[in-house]
Amino acid sequence: MPSKTEQFLSLLDGQPVIPVLKIDRVADAVPLARALARGGLPAIEITLRTADALEAIRRVAAEVEEAIVGAGTILNARQFSEAEAAGSKFIVSPGVTRELIAAAANSKTPLLPGAITPGEIMMAREAGLDFLKFFPAEQAGGASFLKALASPFAGIRFCPTGGVTTRNARDYLALPNVVCVGGSWVAPDELVRPGDWAAIEQLAREAADLLKA
Template identity: 55%
Template structure:
């Protein structure tokens, strides 16, 4: 197993759910991170879907030392470099391109590349990646697809993201090839907008109590 895969294993197995969030300001990101930590969740993926994402990552890294902050929805080498410079501890892409993989090769920050099909998974194995994002999970076959992949590609471990919620999370976490899941339900837009940090802490506490089989 590569060093990057080992580092991702350490990060992703620290909790059963990695919140996948979009924030509108650095301050909002810091408050959200603190609320999640209070509930027992110590890893977060801040997606580059808002203009504030990079500053939020930088602020979380600087002000919430108990939170391992990663960057998500990385689509280009430029975004990879920006996230790296902001202090991201890991980087997540919804898929994988030659350009993004090249950027990752020159970085000390581990990449969690997305895959959706057996061919993509095989390609990632050939590139040395054994820890993958499975995206969009529910829309492409869900837990049933991952279960069928396990005996065919036993080296692979996954973080399913996309359509995962408290209704189906245990289906994923029961699989031996699932390390954790990515979920947006821990930071609902209405609670974030209202500053309901206590409510988010409760959601985090519920998620932190889940158990992964892997």
């Protein structure tokens, strides 16, 4: 039986960028997910930072067959359960806590917990978690910090998120301990508000090709 890390990586299927989305209008969720999937980024993270986030996850899970929707900014076990019930295929948290580790242990849904300090990384590793979110990436030391973690934490892989843009994404993706990056630049507010799904699809296509360049 594949581990939860292997399960998560199979969901990503080599996708280099996970769009990190804040849904202000629930009606945007389905066309946005479709545009991102058409552009080559089917795995998306809808953050629980707005009142409509869970409903957005429900709609994408039910209506966008080509999308792989996950929930982000999960802070406790209750939110983990709510996001899972809404249809989330993976769970992302900004940090790692014993409560979230326990919730993940009792669930088939993989957890991508945030960890930036050696202590947090060791805590996650002790719990059997070896694919971690590095957040906030740029503020915590960026690609050079992550590069320094590769040797003492061999086998631990990361998804840097926070301050990652088209300007620095390749710096992260070039590191041996980085699987993918998370970013909001593929769905900026100035394109989501007017519903410019074609422009978002093009940004997604460019992001999906980052590893090919």
